[in-house]
Amino acid sequence: MKWMGLNEIREKYLEFFESKGHLRLPSFSLIPKDDNSLLLINSGMAPMKKYFTGEVTPPRRRVTTCQKCIRTGDIENVGITDRHGTFFEMLGNFSFGDYFKHEAIAWAWEFCTKVMEMPEDRLWVTIYLDDDEAFDIWTKEIGVSPDHIVRLGKEDNFWEHGSGPCGPCSEIYFDRGPEHGCGKPTCGVSCDCDRYVEFWNVVFSQFNCDGHGHYPPMEHPNIDTGMGLDRLACIMQNVDNMFLVDTAQNIMKTIGSIAHVEYGKDKQADISLRVITDHTRAATFMIGDGVMPSNEGRGYVLRRLLRRAARHGRLLGVHEPFLAKVAESVIHENKGAYPELEEKEAMILKLISVEEESFSRTIDQGSQLLDDIIAQNKDKVISGDDAFKLSDTYGFPIDLTKEIAAEHDMTVDEDTFQKRMQEQKERARAARKNAGADAWAGESDLLESVPETEFHGYTEKTVQAKVVAIVKDGKRAESVDAGDKIGLVLDKTTFYGESGGQVGDTGSISAEDAVLLVQDTTKNHAKNFIHHCTVQAGTIRVGDTVTAQPDWKRRESIMRNHTAAHLLQAALRRVLGTHVEQAGQLVNEEHVRFDFTHFAALTSEELQKVEDMVNDIILAAVPVKVREMPIDEAKKLGAMALFGEKYGKIVRVVSAGDFSKEFCGGTHVDNTAKLGLFKVISETSAAAGVRRIEAVTGRGVSRLLNQSLSVINRTAAALKLNNAADLPEHAEQVAAQLKQTENELEKEKSKLAAQKVEHLLANAKTAGSVRVCTAKVNGADAAALRTMCDQARSSADDLVAVFAGVNGAKANLAVAVGKQALKQGAHAGKIAKAVAQLAGGNGGGKPDFAMAGARDLSKLDTALQAAAGIVADMVK
Known part of the structure; x- marks a missing residue:
C-alpha cells in the first residue's frame, strides 16, 4: 500500500463517491440543528436523522460527507491511553431510499482495493448472523473468500437505537499482521488485541422497529455508512494510533517545540x-x-x-x-x-x-x-467543602479537582460538593426573588378564571374594551375609587405587556365617570395583560366599558429602539461572526441595551463598522415587514430565534429586507427610516463571554448631541478657552503638564524611599545566610510599599525586605527577596503568607516579590518581629 496523508485520504473518499452520483455536502456544524437530543454532533449520520425518517427531504437521494464529530464520554481517559479522543472525522456515504446492499457493498470493496490499494487477503468482513443476502453478495458478486467472512450476533452486527429505522450491518476489518496479535489460536476479527482493525461499517437500514420487538420491512430501505478517517489513516500510514497520524503529529510537534519535549521519550x-x-x-x-x-x-x-x-x-x-x-x-x-x-x-x-x-x-x-x-490529607478523600471552595473561589472545576486527586490515588466527596452547589443555587435564587419582589405576585392564581387578553396594539392606537378583573391589595375587587392603586385586566387592549426585553406601555384608561393613569403594563403566563394603574378620578367597576389609550409618543420611541436592536444584532453578526447571539436586552423609550455572546471588547473600528452598517440600513429606508407563519417556514427563511427560547408552531417574524430576520412578538416601526439615526453610547462587559452595547435612536440621538455640546462648551469655559475647537490640543497640554508633575513627585518619593531604606538596612537582622529588614510605615499605600521593596532589593542581593503599610484600620504587606537570598531558598510568596496569617490576613505571590493583607493591626508588630524566624527556617 502507498502511504497517504490524512487530507489526501479524505479527498479521495469524497471524490470517489461523487463519481458514483453522490452529492458532496460540507460537514454540518458541531452544534445540532433542531435536535435537543444531542449536545454536540457525535456521528456522521446524526445531522441527517430527519432525512432518514422522512421528516425532511434531502437535497439528493445519494449524499457523501466527511463529518466533524465530538464525543465527550471519555474526556477523563483522553491522554491516559493513545486510543481515546474527543474529536474525530467520520467519512460516510448515504442512500435515502435509493441504492441498497448490492451497490453499497460493491463500492466499499472497490474503494478499499482499487483506490486505497489494500491487499485483498488482508481484508476481513463481518455480517449479521442471519444476513444470507449480504453473504451471497460478498462471496458470489464481490468474490471475497468465505473464510474471510465472519457472522456475528445482534450485539455486534445489528444497528438499532430504540424505535425507528434499523437493520443489519457489514463491517470491514484490516489485518495488521501477526506481529500485532495476541498469539492465541482463537485470534480473529472479534479478538480484543490490536491485530484486526475495524474501520468501515455499512448499515443496511431495512426495518422499522416499533420498540416492542416487531421489525416490519421499510418500503424504501436506506444505506448509512461510517468510516473513521483517523482509523483509515492509521492503516494507510502503518501507525499504531491516531496520535501518530501525520496531521496529529504536526500539531504535536508544535506543542513539543514550545515545551521542548519529544513524543515517545x-x-x-x-x-x-x-x-x-x-x-x-x-x-x-x-x-x-x-x-x-x-x-x-x-x-x-x-x-x-x-x-x-x-x-x-x-x-x-x-x-x-x-x-x-x-x-x-x-x-x-x-x-x-x-x-x-x-x-x-x-x-x-x-x-x-x-x-x-x-x-x-x-x-x-x-x-x-x-x-x-x-x-x-490522610484519609485519601478531598472533602466536598474543599472541592466547593476550589470551584467557588478559585474557578477550579470539579472535574479538574477529581482528575488531580486521582493522580494522587485520592477521591473527592462529590455528594457534599453537590450539596454545597445546590445550597449556593438556592441562596442565589432567594436573593433574586427578594431583589425583584413583585407587588403583583400571585396574580396568575387570582386571575385563573379570566380569559386571555386580546392584543390589538400591533395595528391600533386605542380600543374600546370591557373591564374583566380588578386586583387591589393582592385580592380581586368588584370596584375601586379615586386614589386606589390597582391591577386592571381588560378583555382587549392596545397596551403592550412587558416581555421579550421590551418594557410595558404607559398611558391612560378612561370611562364615563373615571380616569386611570397607567404606570406600567405586564403580562402573566395566562396571557392576561395587567394594567398597573392609579385611579385619578371617579369609580371603576368590573363590567365597565373603557377606552384604552397608550402614550403613543413614548411607544414610538420604544418601537424605534426595538427595531434598532434587531438591526444591531444583524450588524454584529456580520462584523464579528455568527457566534453572536442575543443574551438579553432591554428596550425602552430612552435607549436600547443589547447583551450578546462575544469573547472580547470590540475595537473602535469594529464599533464604527457596526454603527455605520445600522445607519446605512436606516438611511436606505428599508420597509419593516411582520408576518406570522409556521415555525419550520420561518427557519427556512433564515429567521433568527432566541437561543433556548420555546416557540409554538406559529411564530411572528419581523424582517428588515434581507438584512435582518428575527422571531419577535414586540412592536416595531414600519420603515427603518423612522429610526432617524443610530448612535452607540457604550460597549462594556455584562458577564463572562457576554458584551453589552447601549445605543440611542431618534430623539435620543438629539438629546445625546445636545448633552455632548453642553459638556464641551462648559469644559472649554472652565479652561478659559474662547473656541471649543481648541479643547483637544489644550487638554493634551494640561495632561502633559500633569504627567511631568507626577514624574517629579515619583522621583521625590523614590528619593525618600531610598533614604528610608538606607536607614532600615543599617538595622537589618541576620537570619541564617541572609539579612532580614522589617518596617511598619504609616500612610504608605501599595504603590509606596512596592517602591520601597524595589529600592531594598536593588540595594543588597542577600536581603529579604518585609514592609507593612498602615492606612486606617487596614494594612498591606509587601515582601521583596534579593537574588542571592532567592538562591538560599527565601520565597517572597510564602513569607508574605506566613507573616500575614499571624496578623489575621492572607496573601502570596512570586518568589521574588509578593503582597498580602493584614486585618488585625494589634498583631502586626508581633507578625513583623516573627519575619526573621520565618526566613531563617526557610533558607539553606
Missing part, C-alpha cells in the same frame, strides 16, 4: 502531549462552529477542554499562554477541508487566548491550595 509527557493535541483540536473546531465558553452545556465542554489542555501545558513546564499557537497549527492542518477555520482564525485564537489567560489567573492559587489539601 517520557510516559507522563506523552499523556500531556496527547491531551493538548486532542483538546486543542476539538476546541478549535467547536469555536469555529460558534460554541462559546460558559458554565453549562456545550460551552462547559469547551471550557473544560481548554482548561484541561492548559493544565497539561503547565505539567510540561509551559507557564505562559500557548494554546493559541497550537490552535494555529490545527487551523493550518485542516483549513483545506474546513475553510471556515481560516475565515474565523482571528476570533478562534483570540477566544482561546482570553480563556487560557482567565484560567491562568486562578489556577496558580487553586493549585497551591489543592496541593496543600493533598499534602495534609
Whole structure:
C-alpha cells in the first residue's frame, strides 16, 4: 500500500463517491440543528436523522460527507491511553431510499482495493448472523473468500437505537499482521488485541422497529455508512494510533517545540502531549462552529477542554499562554477541508487566548491550595467543602479537582460538593426573588378564571374594551375609587405587556365617570395583560366599558429602539461572526441595551463598522415587514430565534429586507427610516463571554448631541478657552503638564524611599545566610510599599525586605527577596503568607516579590518581629 496523508485520504473518499452520483455536502456544524437530543454532533449520520425518517427531504437521494464529530464520554481517559479522543472525522456515504446492499457493498470493496490499494487477503468482513443476502453478495458478486467472512450476533452486527429505522450491518476489518496479535489460536476479527482493525461499517437500514420487538420491512430501505478517517489513516500510514497520524503529529510537534519535549521519550509527557493535541483540536473546531465558553452545556465542554489542555501545558513546564499557537497549527492542518477555520482564525485564537489567560489567573492559587489539601490529607478523600471552595473561589472545576486527586490515588466527596452547589443555587435564587419582589405576585392564581387578553396594539392606537378583573391589595375587587392603586385586566387592549426585553406601555384608561393613569403594563403566563394603574378620578367597576389609550409618543420611541436592536444584532453578526447571539436586552423609550455572546471588547473600528452598517440600513429606508407563519417556514427563511427560547408552531417574524430576520412578538416601526439615526453610547462587559452595547435612536440621538455640546462648551469655559475647537490640543497640554508633575513627585518619593531604606538596612537582622529588614510605615499605600521593596532589593542581593503599610484600620504587606537570598531558598510568596496569617490576613505571590493583607493591626508588630524566624527556617 502507498502511504497517504490524512487530507489526501479524505479527498479521495469524497471524490470517489461523487463519481458514483453522490452529492458532496460540507460537514454540518458541531452544534445540532433542531435536535435537543444531542449536545454536540457525535456521528456522521446524526445531522441527517430527519432525512432518514422522512421528516425532511434531502437535497439528493445519494449524499457523501466527511463529518466533524465530538464525543465527550471519555474526556477523563483522553491522554491516559493513545486510543481515546474527543474529536474525530467520520467519512460516510448515504442512500435515502435509493441504492441498497448490492451497490453499497460493491463500492466499499472497490474503494478499499482499487483506490486505497489494500491487499485483498488482508481484508476481513463481518455480517449479521442471519444476513444470507449480504453473504451471497460478498462471496458470489464481490468474490471475497468465505473464510474471510465472519457472522456475528445482534450485539455486534445489528444497528438499532430504540424505535425507528434499523437493520443489519457489514463491517470491514484490516489485518495488521501477526506481529500485532495476541498469539492465541482463537485470534480473529472479534479478538480484543490490536491485530484486526475495524474501520468501515455499512448499515443496511431495512426495518422499522416499533420498540416492542416487531421489525416490519421499510418500503424504501436506506444505506448509512461510517468510516473513521483517523482509523483509515492509521492503516494507510502503518501507525499504531491516531496520535501518530501525520496531521496529529504536526500539531504535536508544535506543542513539543514550545515545551521542548519529544513524543515517545517520557510516559507522563506523552499523556500531556496527547491531551493538548486532542483538546486543542476539538476546541478549535467547536469555536469555529460558534460554541462559546460558559458554565453549562456545550460551552462547559469547551471550557473544560481548554482548561484541561492548559493544565497539561503547565505539567510540561509551559507557564505562559500557548494554546493559541497550537490552535494555529490545527487551523493550518485542516483549513483545506474546513475553510471556515481560516475565515474565523482571528476570533478562534483570540477566544482561546482570553480563556487560557482567565484560567491562568486562578489556577496558580487553586493549585497551591489543592496541593496543600493533598499534602495534609490522610484519609485519601478531598472533602466536598474543599472541592466547593476550589470551584467557588478559585474557578477550579470539579472535574479538574477529581482528575488531580486521582493522580494522587485520592477521591473527592462529590455528594457534599453537590450539596454545597445546590445550597449556593438556592441562596442565589432567594436573593433574586427578594431583589425583584413583585407587588403583583400571585396574580396568575387570582386571575385563573379570566380569559386571555386580546392584543390589538400591533395595528391600533386605542380600543374600546370591557373591564374583566380588578386586583387591589393582592385580592380581586368588584370596584375601586379615586386614589386606589390597582391591577386592571381588560378583555382587549392596545397596551403592550412587558416581555421579550421590551418594557410595558404607559398611558391612560378612561370611562364615563373615571380616569386611570397607567404606570406600567405586564403580562402573566395566562396571557392576561395587567394594567398597573392609579385611579385619578371617579369609580371603576368590573363590567365597565373603557377606552384604552397608550402614550403613543413614548411607544414610538420604544418601537424605534426595538427595531434598532434587531438591526444591531444583524450588524454584529456580520462584523464579528455568527457566534453572536442575543443574551438579553432591554428596550425602552430612552435607549436600547443589547447583551450578546462575544469573547472580547470590540475595537473602535469594529464599533464604527457596526454603527455605520445600522445607519446605512436606516438611511436606505428599508420597509419593516411582520408576518406570522409556521415555525419550520420561518427557519427556512433564515429567521433568527432566541437561543433556548420555546416557540409554538406559529411564530411572528419581523424582517428588515434581507438584512435582518428575527422571531419577535414586540412592536416595531414600519420603515427603518423612522429610526432617524443610530448612535452607540457604550460597549462594556455584562458577564463572562457576554458584551453589552447601549445605543440611542431618534430623539435620543438629539438629546445625546445636545448633552455632548453642553459638556464641551462648559469644559472649554472652565479652561478659559474662547473656541471649543481648541479643547483637544489644550487638554493634551494640561495632561502633559500633569504627567511631568507626577514624574517629579515619583522621583521625590523614590528619593525618600531610598533614604528610608538606607536607614532600615543599617538595622537589618541576620537570619541564617541572609539579612532580614522589617518596617511598619504609616500612610504608605501599595504603590509606596512596592517602591520601597524595589529600592531594598536593588540595594543588597542577600536581603529579604518585609514592609507593612498602615492606612486606617487596614494594612498591606509587601515582601521583596534579593537574588542571592532567592538562591538560599527565601520565597517572597510564602513569607508574605506566613507573616500575614499571624496578623489575621492572607496573601502570596512570586518568589521574588509578593503582597498580602493584614486585618488585625494589634498583631502586626508581633507578625513583623516573627519575619526573621520565618526566613531563617526557610533558607539553606
